[in-house]
Amino acid sequence: MSRYLVTGAAGFIASRVSQFLMDAGHTVVGVDNLNDAYDVRMKDYRLQRLQKQELFNFVKMDISDKDAALALVDKGPYDGVINLAARAGVRQSVENPWVYVNTNVNGTLNMLEVAVRTGTKKFILASTSSIYGSNPPIPTPETASSDYPLQPYSATKKGAEALCHSYHYLHNLDVTIFRYFTVYGPAARPDMVMFRFCQWIAEGREVRVNGDGTQSRGFTYLDDIARGTILGLKPVGYEVINLGGHQVITINDLIHKVEDLVGKKANVIYQDRHPADVMENSANVDKARSMLGWEPQVSLEEGIPNLVNWYLSERSWVSQILTP
Structure with missing residues (x-):
């Protein structure tokens, strides 16, 4: 080996x-x-x-x-x-x-x-x-x-x-x-959007969104x-x-999915979009497919629940993780 x-x-x-x-x-x-x-x-x-x-x-x-x-x-x-x-x-x-x-x-x-x-x-x-x-x-x-x-x-x-x-x-x-x-996934960086939304919604905190939430990301x-x-x-x-970035979702739709899984309504606060952010982000992964034989296997419908379930199972300590 x-x-x-x-x-x-x-x-x-x-x-x-x-x-x-x-x-x-x-x-x-x-x-x-x-x-x-x-x-x-x-x-x-x-x-x-x-x-x-x-x-x-x-x-x-x-x-x-x-x-x-x-x-x-x-x-x-x-x-x-x-x-x-x-x-x-x-x-x-x-x-x-x-x-x-x-x-x-x-x-x-x-x-x-x-x-x-x-x-x-x-x-x-x-x-x-x-x-x-x-x-x-x-x-x-x-x-x-x-x-x-x-x-x-x-x-x-x-x-x-x-x-x-x-x-x-x-x-x-x-x-x-x-x-x-x-x-995205379990034990993600706490500055990443899915972890933050999961924590903020589960703990009843303000969900801060830079921009109007119509911006999209490929996850x-x-x-x-x-x-x-x-x-x-x-x-x-x-x-x-x-x-990466093969499945695209808007920030607003992502919030709704996390709301449904956590069972709580988000208290969304919209803020000015940061100049370092882009409006849209998704990958053409044809090269990874052809050169490496790589195919993504986990859909958002499976992956987001995995993240939420991990958060809820570790909630005693991850609820205290600092999220910028």
């Missing part, structure tokens, strides 16, 4: 990728600095579940710290480096762009160096749909322009992608870059994203691939 280095291992997507790898019998060296970008109790919850398993080895460190990152060379070899660690969130990046550059650009550079110095042949990078800017074609293909990012978050991901290409060119590193669209369930990410371990040369 293989041995993989997974960064951001306590994160929403990376924790599920790590679990799926271990389910297949692979060993995971999981890296995370457990920062407070969002309520760390959620990261602790995910990490504790991983640490119960013998195939998981945890290293607490910040990938933007060059010396600490390069110490991972001595823990090699690896069959692949899966760099899912990132500072995420478009609005927060406007407030503190420096930490986004450190993690998303410098951290990616450090992980590329780890891959090269350990002779690792495969590198996966988590990028973002935000890279497509303000008016991409909908659904958005990988060929759409990514040259005009609207926020530091997407700008740093563009820089990380460019670094990956340079290492592919210089070192023949095989690279799959995934531009993730909106992902894909966590397990489908994790499966697709692992499929990206196959040799591709250098490819950028959309993943």
Whole structure:
């Protein structure tokens, strides 16, 4: 079986990728600095579940710290480096762009160096749909322009992608870059819309909506994203691939679905739309289908109840999770 280095291992997507790898019998060296970008109790919850398993080895460190990152060379070899660690969130990046550059650009550079110095042949990078800017074609293909990012978050991901290409060119590193669209599921980041709506409606809090709620998002369930990410371990040369965002729903309709499942009426407060937000977001995933054989399997009709049921079963503590 293989041995993989997974960064951001306590994160929403990376924790599920790590679990799926271990389910297949692979060993995971999981890296995370457990920062407070969002309520760390959620990261602790995910990490504790991983640490119960013998195939998981945890290293607490910040990938933007060059010396600490390069110490991972001595823990090699690896069959692949899966760099899912990132500072995420478009609005927060406007407030503190420096930490986004450190993690998303410098951290990616450090992980590329780890891959090269350990002779690792495969590198996966988590990028973002935000890279497509303000008016991409909908659904958005990988060929759409990514040259005009609207926020530091997407700008740093563009820089990380460019670094990956340079290492592919210089070192023949095989690279799959995934531009993730909106992902949802149990134990999601608390700044993500479905978690917030679930908590706010269940606990009778104000449901704050930026804009009039007619904006739409394409959602894909966590397990489908994790499966697709692992499929990206196959040799591709250098490819950028959309993943996610295959089922589109408006924010208002999403609220109604959560209301029905929770059994409570939402107290919706509409606010001005943030300039960092886009009105519509959905992915053209034809490339993932043709190149990786990836097909999403979990519909919104199945996935949203999974999230709500998880929330209600863990309500004693997740009701206290801070939601920005």
